[in-house]
Amino acid sequence: MARTDTNRPVGRDPPTPLGNPRDLYLRWAIDTKFAYMFQRNKSVGLLIQWISPKEAALAKRFIPAGAHVPDVYLVPGAKTGLVPVFWAMTLPVASVQQFTKSVAKLATTIELAAPVTGASGNVVQNLAPTRSASETLLAVLDDGCAFANERFRTPAGTRILWLWNQDIGAQGGLLNGTLPSANANFGYGGQWSSADLDGFFPPIGGTQEEAYQRAGLPGLHRSAAHGTHVMDLLAGERPNTANLRDIVFVQFPKEGIDDPSGVWLTQYAAHGLSYITECAGPNTKTIVANISWGPQTGPHDGKSVLETFIEQLIQDQWDNHGRKLIVTLACGNSFGARAHACVSYTAGGSFDWIVPPDGEIPTFIELWWPKAVTPAGVRLRVQPPGGPSAAVSVGPPTSPDGTWSASIGQIGGWTTALLVVHPTGGKQAPHGPHGRWRIEIDASVGGAAGDIDVYVARADHNMGARRRAKASYLTDAALERQRFGPPADRFKEAPLSSIRRAGTFSGIATGLRTKVAAGYTLRTEEPAPYSSSGPTRGPRLHPDYAFATERSQARTGVWAAGVRTGTKVRLSGTSTAAPQFGRVLSNVYVPKPPQRPDPERTGLGEVAPSPEVIGPE
Numbered sequence: 001m002a003r004t005d006t007n008r009p010v011g012r013d014p015p016t017p018l019g020n021p022r023d024l025y026l027r028w029a030i031d032t033k034f035a036y037m038f039q040r041n042k043s044v045g046l047l048i049q050w051i052s053p054k055e056a057a058l059a060k061r062f063i064p065a066g067a068h069v070p071d072v073y074l075v076p077g078a079k080t081g082l083v084p085v086f087w088a089m090t091l092p093v094a095s096v097q098q099f100t101k102s103v104a105k106l107a108t109t110i111e112l113a114a115p116v117t118g119a120s121g122n123v124v125q126n127l128a129p130t131r132s133a134s135e136t137l138l139a140v141l142d143d144g145c146a147f148a149n150e151r152f153r154t155p156a157g158t159r160i161l162w163l164w165n166q167d168i169g170a171q172g173g174l175l176n177g178t179l180p181s182a183n184a185n186f187g188y189g190g191q192w193s194s195a196d197l198d199g200f201f202p203p204i205g206g207t208q209e210e211a212y213q214r215a216g217l218p219g220l221h222r223s224a225a226h227g228t229h230v231m232d233l234l235a236g237e238r239p240n241t242a243n244l245r246d247i248v249f250v251q252f253p254k255e256g257i258d259d260p261s262g263v264w265l266t267q268y269a270a271h272g273l274s275y276i277t278e279c280a281g282p283n284t285k286t287i288v289a290n291i292s293w294g295p296q297t298g299p300h301d302g303k304s305v306l307e308t309f310i311e312q313l314i315q316d317q318w319d320n321h322g323r324k325l326i327v328t329l330a331c332g333n334s335f336g337a338r339a340h341a342c343v344s345y346t347a348g349g350s351f352d353w354i355v356p357p358d359g360e361i362p363t364f365i366e367l368w369w370p371k372a373v374t375p376a377g378v379r380l381r382v383q384p385p386g387g388p389s390a391a392v393s394v395g396p397p398t399s400p401d402g403t404w405s406a407s408i409g410q411i412g413g414w415t416t417a418l419l420v421v422h423p424t425g426g427k428q429a430p431h432g433p434h435g436r437w438r439i440e441i442d443a444s445v446g447g448a449a450g451d452i453d454v455y456v457a458r459a460d461h462n463m464g465a466r467r468r469a470k471a472s473y474l475t476d477a478a479l480e481r482q483r484f485g486p487p488a489d490r491f492k493e494a495p496l497s498s499i500r501r502a503g504t505f506s507g508i509a510t511g512l513r514t515k516v517a518a519g520y521t522l523r524t525e526e527p528a529p530y531s532s533s534g535p536t537r538g539p540r541l542h543p544d545y546a547f548a549t550e551r552s553q554a555r556t557g558v559w560a561a562g563v564r565t566g567t568k569v570r571l572s573g574t575s576t577a578a579p580q581f582g583r584v585l586s587n588v589y590v591p592k593p594p595q596r597p598d599p600e601r602t603g604l605g606e607v608a609p610s611p612e613v614i615g616p617e
Contacts, residue, residue: 024418026112045113045267055106067091113267131281144225151236232561234579262295292575298507301538330574332506332532348443356470358425364457370450379442385435517577519549559615
């Protein structure tokens, strides 16, 4: 795959609108009156891509009462660090339908994000306007920032320059437009400066637990936290190490972490990355930001709204500030999740979708047709467990009994369908049907060549999250037969099956400007059994590099810091590969390992790990 490694990113022509810009999740949410969304404050988030800055300026007149668009998206101009063709906004539920209708002709895509709740009332007075003095600023967007661990401290104090907790009711200073910059008025959650974090340390004889209790940060009562592990792999150092670099940590909100589907990620990640760039100082030449989270759904062509936003932010940082923004991402852990299928558009096909009982959030599956297919060319039928088959047509969502919904639309030039099964358990009734769903795609005559790609939304729980969801998966007769084959075939594609291991990248890791890491097992030098595979539906064919995420088949995971100073824990997954890649790039080191024969899974090769990551025998 050809890559462009020059400092200056290449711009894109402004996109043109095509069809209804509202994504299918937003249409479903409006149709169900937002009944299945978290709504403590009755406000939701939208991530909007405008046709051009001109249309974005026109859209300001339609902002409804009670809505909030941070200044970082509203004040375009030279050297402001802004991306003027995107809004990551919040607005009242009651205003969503009218607002999105009013601006439909100005936008290319209006995407539903998770609800954002109101700002905290806990204001801390000693916040000081502080920007990074480091030439390289390191940033983590994750869950669980053990700021008291000495891996993130110097003799003078903490290296955490700013910590923004996006959770509802978070302690800390309001993001009210003054700190860390005048444009960072995101209006919810709470932030701590380095001075605040140092102030939480108890007198001599106290414990780290006291510091964490005073800060009120979630997830730090455990021995391990995902964000701490990731932060150590990216930025952890001994306190007496020279040239220690500043860190910014964005704590994802609890309601998002509890929902693994990925719908919530777009807004919080966009806000978090914007916040991080506002923390950079005049001497900052490079920002390395790591996101180890990602959905399984999306167009997988590098042009989802969040991916496009990230690429534009990378370009903006170079054009207006002369600094590099490097965003490292995990390729995903869905190689064996049975969450991707391919069906020939011209030949058609069918498969089953297994939806477990007792899931407390909706279950989603997306279908993406080849580029030349219009919604009128879709031939899709859905049969719920124990029920009749229903044809899905263009128009209002197919929802025979109100417990599930299917709709067709055209987003970003792609014809796509969304199937939603409402919660199969929990307090909210009526429950959606659980069991074996049948998805049938009829053959099309004279249509476009290519495959229809099917993606199941994630539902495996995140570390430390409540088990609100149950993972659904795809299957068919050919895949079931593979279960009885030899063990050597267990990581191969099943012959004649529609279910695919290839093409399982994270839905936000398919762009060319981001840096994508896969995982491998050190002892065998083979790809980790879960590490997702290319190619994507866009120009990216594979990850950039693979990093050790397992020591061996018997001793899993890699070493990094636990919550308390001096503790080490082993965690697995490509979420541990991405920060290792970020650390390499922050040291301006480009590895040149020997390339393996499976580039779709290991990219340009497997990078040797540091001894500290592997740990003792």
